[in-house]
Amino acid sequence: MSKRSVVRRLVAGVLVLLLLGGLAGCAAEEEKPAAQETKVKAAIIFSIVNPARAGGWDRADWAGIEALRNEYGWEVTVAEGVPYAQTAATAAGYAEQGYDLVIFPDAGQTAAFLEVAPKYPKTWFVMMSMCEKLPNSPRVAAWSPDLYAYGEMVGLVAGKATESGIIGLVGGVPVPALITLFSGTIEAAKFVRPDVEVLTYFVGDWVDVAKHRELAALQIQEGADVIFPETGPGTLGCYEAAQAGGAKIVGFAWDMYEDAPEVMLTSVIINKPRMYRDLAEQFMSGDLEKKIVHCGAEYFGLADFRGSLPEETVKEIQDLVTKLQNGELPIPVVIHEEIGGS
Amino acid sequence: MEVQWWADFLSAVLRAATPLVFCALGVLVCGRAGILNIGVEGSMLVGALAAVLAAVYSGDPWMGVVGALGVGLAAGLVLTLLTVYLPTDQVVTGIAFNLVCLGVTSFIYKLLVLGGVQLMAPALRAAQDAEGAVSLAGLAAAVTPLTWIALFLVAVSWVFLFRTGPGLLWRSVGESAWASHAAGLNVFRVRTVAVVVGSLLSALGGAALTLGWVPTFTDNMTMGRGFIALAAVYFGRWHPGLALAACLLFGAGEALAFRAQALGTGLNPYYYLMLPYVVTLMAVAAMGRSVEPRDTGKPYARR
Structure with missing residues (x-):
């Protein structure tokens, strides 16, 4: 094989690689918007099992999850029966897997909220319960009902x-x-x-x-x-x-x-679905910021009395x-x- | 204090103690034949679920009891296979069995509640409420039939184990399986019967918790009551009467813990809520070391 032929083949190889790389780059370019359009991935961690049929607090959260799934098309992963001592580790696991948000529905998880959020500043951590102090991290928020x-x-x-x-x-x-x-x-x-x-x-x-x-x-x-x-x-x-x-x-x-x-x-x-909708709207519009939203009596209401009084x-x-x-x-x-x- | 307060208190003690008594007997009859029934919690849990389901679907609480017995029999056969015939380590098997039962009952419960089944079962009610329990006859009528069945079974187990020939043979298997074998006893048969009876009693404990107390089911509903029954047997030195006393003591501690909150002393509720455990610990300490039957927990295999 002549020297010229070797050079020609090398150049051709480089060109092919560049072309493939370019194609791949184009594909990546094309996928970027698609990635933005993919579902928002959120995880929610419950300390109890079967929140859909547990006490009222968890059922209200469940209704909020359903709103995120059905109204906003979010992909919501639910962890059930996670003890408080393991909440931080579970939340960290979701953050490392690239979830966009990790939601804590229970004030008993406050310690985990404060501990894990500063370690993953690219992930949003949201408390959906009584909250007086936010973690030292840019992407944290809380919807805190006035109990x-x-x-x-x-x-x-x-x-x-x-x-x-x-x-x-x-x-x-x-x-x-x-x-x-x-x-x-x-x-x-x-x-x-x-x-x-x-x-x-x-x-x-x-x-x-x-x-x-x-x-x-x-x-x-x-x-x-x-x-x-x-x-x-x-x-x-x-x-x-x-x-x-x-x-x-x-x-x-x-x-x-x-x-x-x-x-x-x-x-x-407790109108928790409204709290979750607020979160979804603000996240999707890019308006979500580090803050505690104090949910007053306007977030509460009465169910039908059904003739009981x-x-x-x-x-x-x-x-x-x-x-x-x-x-x-x-x-x-x-x-x-x-x-x-x- | 008022007579009515005592009537309420005593009926609460019996209510809380009844599931424990069944389970303690379940542990005791197994232990006396050489099987350490750590799986009592699991048998109790599956019995609780089966009782509720059978009562819900049949509309009859007694069918719930039958359902619990059916599931208790199945659980007993599984435990027999594992602990008598294979035979595996009884402690490890018992723990694994409890975990499996917890998972299975939670799974079935979740399937059912998501399927819309209302798990509020018809209960085994007392003949009258505690307000009329100001006499012994009134108290008798203020507890469910399962309480009386539990007390009756305590007497039966005492008579059987300590006053009959077959009971003596039963105990001899627990003290020395090899000596019993040498004397011509079929150790496998005795232990099989013991484990099955123990599981039936534990499942009845689950039925007493649901149908006799709160006629519904939730995940891990037994909340460690099987292990409390196990402790009661050790406290009771493997004797039915003393085990009954331990269960009543724990029940009294629990009933007292709730009533103490009503006194409004301003103490943290946890001080009251640890009362049954503190009372039980103190009683166990006062009773001294409990020696279990010598071969309890030891696998027996043919040579």
Whole structure:
């Protein structure tokens, strides 16, 4: 083979490589917009299993996930039953896999939120629960429901509905968010009925149905005729106690009527789908920024009473709720730290 | 305190103790024949789910009990194969069995609830509520029939194990399988019957938790009650009566923990909620070392 021929072949080879490279480059160029058009990949981490059928809080989140999937075409991966201690590692795994967003639906995951977000500044980390402080990272946000206001709405319903004047509040674990919520309930119930007595008991976990039943039954024995369970899958125990004891339930966070139609007074709904829609709109328009969105009473509402109370009582409650949403009710803000004990 | 308070308290104690009593007996009859029934939690869990499903689909809580027994029998046969005939390490097998049962029940439950099945089963109700339980007869009527069945089975197991010939042979298998074999006993047969009976009792514990207490099912509903029953057997020195006392003690601690919150002392609820565990630990410490039957937990294979 002549020297000239070798040079010619080398040049040809280089040209072919360049051509292939160019084609590949073109392909990459062509794929770039396609990549932008591909589905947004989000992951959400639940500490409980089966969130679609768990307590109201998780069901509300599930409705939000459905909105992301069906209305915005997002690809949402759901991790269930992840213990708090493993939440940060799970979130880091999603960030390393290139997910666009990692969502935490539970204030119990705050430590993981604060820990993992600074390590992955290219991934958005979003808290969909009570949040007072954002992690030190550029891509973090929170939609934080005002649980005191939520508790006030519960208190208005329970205070108006109780005939015995005794309301039972069953909590899972005495975390600060729950103390805040129950404090709002106590103050609002007193606002509409000054002589009301509010019994506040904690089960110690979110899931043990039998323990939940015992505590709710105990409250009913003590005269409570309206029970508000703010807990997890263990809520079913409270429903059963209410059925056996003839009390009524105010459902938590989502319309819980189907779970116990005989005892459901109404449910105080947290409009989590709206929170998720806000997130989707802002992410897709590029307007999502580092901030805490404080979701007030306008994010809360009542489920249908379905004849559980007389019409005039329902009307009174709805009027009070409207006033609360408009900021027209002078309910004092008092945090009852004593209910969580010391 | 008022009589009514005590009536409520005692019925709550019996309610909480009943599932534990069934499971403790399940552990005890296995242990007395030389099988350490670590899988009690799993058998209880599958029994709980089966009881709810059978009761929901038939509309009859007693069919739920039958369903639990059916699943308990199946679980017992699986455990027998693994721990008696293969035989594998009983502790490892028991732990693995519990994990499998947790996964299987959660999977089935998830399929059913997503399929729209309402898992609120008809319950085995007491003849009257605790308000009428101010006398012994009233208290008897304020608990479900499963409580009385549990107490009856405690007596039956005591009579069988300690007052009959077959019970003596049963215990001899647990003390020394090889000596029993040398004496002409079929160790495999005794252990097979023991594991099956133990699983049936554990599954009944699951039915007592659901149909006799909260007639529904959730993931991991037993919440470690099988292991508490295991501890009760050690506390009870492998004796039915003392195991019953341990279960009642734990039930009393739990009932007291809930009622203590009503006192409004301002203490953190966790102080009250750890009461049953603290009481049980103290009782176990006070009872001293419990010696299990000598061959319990040891695999037996033909030479």
